Amino acid sequence: MNKEASYREKAKRDRQRLQKANLNDELVMAEISSTREEKQTFEKKLDYPLIRLLAAFFIMVPIVALSVYYLVPMLAEQSSTSAEKEDFETVGISNNNNNGSSQEVAAVPDDKEDQEKENEAEEAKLKEQEEAERKKQEEEERKKQEEAEKKAKEEAAQKEKEKAEKKAREEAEQKEKALAEQKAKEEEEKKQATKVVQHTVQSQETMYRIAMNYYKSPDGIAKIKAANNLPSEEIYVGQVLKIPLD
Secondary structure, three states, rough: OOHHHHHHHHHHHHHHHHHHHHHHHHHHHHHHHHHHHHHHHHHHHHHHHHHHHHHHHHHHHHHHHHHHHHHHHHHHHHHHHHHHHHOOOOEEEEEEOOOEEEEEEEEEOOOOHHHHHHHHHHHHHHHHHOOOOHHHHHHHHHHHHHHHHHHHHHHHHHHHHHHOOOOOHHHHHHHHHHHHHHHHHHHHHHHHHHEEEEEEEEOOHHHHHHHHHOOOOOOOOHHHHHOOOOOOOOOOOOOEEEEEEO
C-alpha cells in the first residue's frame, strides 16, 4: 500500500514538473514572437523616407544645440582678443622744421616681430643658461682634475719619501754592519796579535836568564833573537829587547 502511494506521489510530481516546463517553453516562444513582431514593425516604419528624416532631425537637434552652447562663448572670446591686438597705437613725432608742425603716425603693432623678439630673448636666455651650466661643469671637471693631480703628486711624494727613508735605513744598517764587522775584525786581530814587552837588559843578565824569566824554557832564546834581529846571544847592559809573548 505504501509503495503504491509513493508511486502515485512520484507520478504526480513528474506531471507537475512537465507542466511547468511546458509553460516555460510557451512563455519563451511568446517573448521571441513578440520581439520579432516589434522588430518587423520598426523596420516597416523606417521604410518611409519622412519617418527617417524626422528621426534624423530629432537626433541632430540636441547635438547642434550643444555645439552652439559651447562654441559661441569661445568664438566671442577669440574675436575680442584679436580685436584688442589689432588696435592702433598713435605715436607723436615732432618735426624739427621751421614750420614747427607735428604729425601723428598710426603704427600697427607687429605681432610676428614681437613674437620673434620674445623667441630670440628666450633662446638667448636658454643659451646663457646652457653656457653657465657648461662653465659650471667645466669648473667642476677642472677642480676634480686638479684634486686628482694633487692627490697623485702627494702619493708620488709619499712614495719617494718612503723610498728615501728605506734607502737611508738600509745605508745606516749597512754602515752599522760594516762598523760592527770592522770592530769585530780589529778585536779579532788584536786577540790574534802577539803581545810585545819592552825589556831593558840589567847587569849580570844573559839571554838564557831572560828567556827563562819570560818563557820558562830555553826555547825562548830563539824568539827573542828573531824579534830583535840578533845574530847571536850576546847582549849588553842597558840594551832594550822586544819580548814577544803569546
